[in-house]
Amino acid sequence: MRDTPPTLTLPLKGGGEVHGKATKSPSPLKGEGGVGVTLGVLKAGTRTRFRSIIEEATMPQIFVPTFQLIARRAFLARSGKAAFSAAALALLAGNEALAAEAEKKGGATGTSDVTILNTALGAEQEAIAAYQVGAESGLLQKPVLDLAVTFQGQHKAHAELLASTVKKLGGKPVEAKKTADYHFPTDKLKSQADVLRFAAGLERGAVSAYLGALPLFKSRDLAKAAGSILGDEAMHWAVLRQALGEAPVPEAFVS
């Protein structure tokens, strides 16, 4: 029998209703109540109202099903963290000699792969600290809090990979600063939306930073590993945009 997506009617805070089409989740969550909401069918003008609601630090009800779905998936995938690291390390294993050789050669830019990796490591360490501040702020509500913790775990995996690669190439990994030394703008973080927007800005910057670094790697294997991290951070950015009521994937290209 063919399933017909039911229409959801959800009451909005402050009155009125929002109508959305419920969608069955893809196979990974089949049988787990995975139901999302196709935001594209929402009536015009509704997104603006979502934004005003999220500014009040409340999760708009329409996002809750979607976010529960994403958060559950994130938790299911958390065990993949170690697998990711192992896979990425495997990617580099055996190519270390080539990478080290490329490192010795330097190149026209004079900026070595180790330097690029260490710059990326510094940014990852800051992201880890930022998510910690967000998680401890008391402003994040479940399931957003769960997502933040998951994203932080993935940044930790990136940092571990970058640090170990720097070591393998004969460099010294930069050390993380104390959280206070990052001077995060905590005075401007008053709501869940503020934290999400701050995190989204970091993720968006990270995507551009990795994209800008890719052409500079002398080792193609390192460029591939950095591309893998880029993809992960682009997903973080998209999910955070979705949480803020913005188009999760606003353009066909990132820059």
Add this chain to the structure above:
Amino acid sequence: MRMNALRAAALVVLAATVPLAVSALPPGDPARGEKIYGRCMACHSIDRDRTGPRHAGLFGRRAGSVPGFPYSAAMKKAGEGGLVWNEQTLDKFLQNPTKFVPGTRMGYAGVKDDQERADLIAYLKEATRQ
């Protein structure tokens, strides 16, 4: 390596001391530039040092001179060689950072589009005023 350093020094001196009568860039739009600045936000901020140095007070500042920031030897040397940040030097640096200052820690390929670079510089000029 030595040739690279000499080349960098020559470029820096050239960019810092030769006044360019006409900017090669089109007029910039700060509003568009603010969006482009989002690309810098993994490492930079206007008002605090991060993986990269703060941008507040950027225009007219000698390269590598934010107190307490751990610059690369290359960037410090460029500043000591006379590199001062202005529209022209930023244009060249942002177009290809590692070519303009070989050895910089800013491992970023650059903003290649002239209009985007002009917009970004226009934004920085407004946002970094102290």
